[in-house]
Structure formats: structure tokens, C-alpha cells
Amino acid sequence: MGLTKPNHDLRRDLKSAALALEDAAQDMFRMAKQYGDTELLAAMEKIERLxxxxDRLNGYADEVKDGRILRAATE
Structure with a gap:
């Protein structure tokens, strides 16, 4: 059984948000390499949090796909 439209949209939105975070982390890493060691270490902590x-958002998207998280249709 496939996903309902609301659940499909939720999964797509979660995956999109996760991708945006990953892209931001890559951009931060690229910029941080231009600075000194102290700044790079500080940036790496923030990048790790991203x-x-x-990963958490991708996990939620997987739960939506598996039917463990459901979005009710809007009225």
C-alpha cells in the first residue's frame, strides 16, 4: 500500500529539509577550511550538529515511509 498524499508530502518535506541541512554543512565546511584551526574546530562542532x-529528519522520513508516522488529511 502506497503513501497517502499528506504522508507523501510530509516525507518529501522531511527529505528536503535534511538535504538543505546537509548542503549548509558542506558550505560551512568549505568556508571554515579557509580559517585557522580554532575557527575550523568551532565550525566542525556546528557542522556535526547539522x-x-x-540524520534525525531522514529517520523521520523513513518512519513516514514505513507507516509509523502518519499525517492526517486536512479538511
Whole structure:
């Protein structure tokens, strides 16, 4: 059984948000490499948090796909 439209939209939105976080992390890493070690280490902590949040959103998207998270249709 496929996903309902609301659940399909939710999954797509979660995947899109996760991708945006991953892209931001890559951009931050590219910029941080131009600075010194101290700044790079500080940026790496923030980048790690972005990756953790992206992983969490991807996990939620997987739960939507598996039917463990459902979005009710709007009226």
C-alpha cells in the first residue's frame, strides 16, 4: 500500500529539509577550511550538529515511509 498524499508530502518535506541541512554543512565546511584551526574546530562542532539533525529528519522520513508516522488529511 502506497503513501497517502499528506504522508507523501510530509516525507518529501522531511527529505528536503535534511538535504538543505546537509548542503549548509558542506558550505560551512568549505568556508571554515579557509580559517585557522580554532575557527575550523568551532565550525566542525556546528557542522556535526547539522549532520545529526539531518540524520534525525531522514529517520523521520523513513518512519513516514514505513507507516509509523502518519499525517492526517486536512479538511
Amino acid at each position: 549532520h545529526v539533525e539531518a
